[in-house]
Amino acid sequence: MTAPLTAGNARVKEARKLHRRPERSGRRCFLADGPKAVEGALAEPGRVREVFATPAAAVEYAALLGDTPVTLVDERAMGGLSDSVSPAGLVAVCDFLDVALPEALDGRLVALCADVRDPGNAGTVIRTADAAGAAGVVLAGDAVDLYNPKTIRASVGSAFHLPIAVERDPAAAVRAAQAAGLTVLAADGGGEVDLFAADDLLARPTAWLFGNEAWGLPDELVALADHRVSIPILGRAESLNLATAAAVCLYASARAMMAG
Structure with missing residues (x-):
């Protein structure tokens, strides 16, 4: 198994920037944090760019994730991706969803x-x-x-x-x-x-x-x-x-x- 990415990894750093509104607006993507948000995003084909999960969360939410490719990250990296006090260990980078x-x-x-x-x-x-x-x-x-x-x-x-x-x-x-x-x-x-x-x-x-x-x-x-x-x-x-x-x-x- 590939070692989980750390907080210093370039992909993790780029995703973490999406906590800032100007970054989200410029890149037209955002972070969906937690299993319910990720489940909703995965139900829309093509909405999700990348899913980050801790090894424990990847196992816990295996049924939800199905065959979706998952990028494993360590707990510290997940703490930077999630703004929750108690991260569930699952965050997705998603395309904007607003409509006309x-x-x-x-x-x-x-x-x-x-x-x-x-x-x-x-x-x-x-x-x-x-x-x-x-x-x-x-x-x-x-x-x-x-x-x-x-x-x-x-x-x-x-x-x-x-x-x-x-x-x-x-x-x-x-x-x-x-x-x-x-x-x-x-x-x-x-x-x-x-x-x-x-x-x-x-x-x-x-x-x-x-x-x-x-x-x-x-x-x-x-x-x-x-x-x-x-x-x-x-x-x-x-x-x-x-x-x-x-x-x-x-x-x-x-x-x-x-x-x-």
């Missing part, structure tokens, strides 16, 4: 995130959209990098399951959704529509518009939406966090669409 905006809007249910900054939240919204049967996700505005390792890991493989578009202009994304025949519903605590009384509205093809974790949606973007929808707060909590609100809204739409 129209492809992400081609369906009955879409999550449109404006200025979402936290990679954990972005990844969780992607995972939730996938679970709720959404057709796509749009990360718009001054958003977190889709290819941040924390975003990919928080999606638990879902980043590879549905179309995701990146759009610099949130207003353009809203207008494109409307042009695609989607009703844009802004998730807004002060909305005039009660989520619990909106089944007829929710049964329509919908793009849910979610805002920044700290300050929500700007007024000018809310004004572009077709309706503002509020989630009833039944207890004493001030509000719901972004990922939870997205889950409630997306599943409310999924239920209404199935019932319709």
Whole structure:
């Protein structure tokens, strides 16, 4: 058996550079960290450029890897490739996966995130959209990098399951959704529509518009939406966090669409 590559190996060093956003953007590739992310990447033919694994992980995840060629690395090298506190020992170098905006809007249910900054939240919204049967996700505005390792890991493989578009202009994304025949519903605590009384509205093809974790949606973007929808707060909590609100809204739409 060939000896595992060390942290000083040139291939390991080149892959490690992908922790930096400019490097990812320039090379159009990123690191998928952990078994769920690697499994999702391997399910797409041609997506994976190289898989790095520790000898122990190569054995543990042999069924997942199948006949995929694997580059063995030692524990120290893997520690540099993974940004996880406890690396699983499996990282893949993958080609970018984002699609053009129209492809992400081609369906009955879409999550449109404006200025979402936290990679954990972005990844969780992607995972939730996938679970709720959404057709796509749009990360718009001054958003977190889709290819941040924390975003990919928080999606638990879902980043590879549905179309995701990146759009610099949130207003353009809203207008494109409307042009695609989607009703844009802004998730807004002060909305005039009660989520619990909106089944007829929710049964329509919908793009849910979610805002920044700290300050929500700007007024000018809310004004572009077709309706503002509020989630009833039944207890004493001030509000719901972004990922939870997205889950409630997306599943409310999924239920209404199935019932319709």
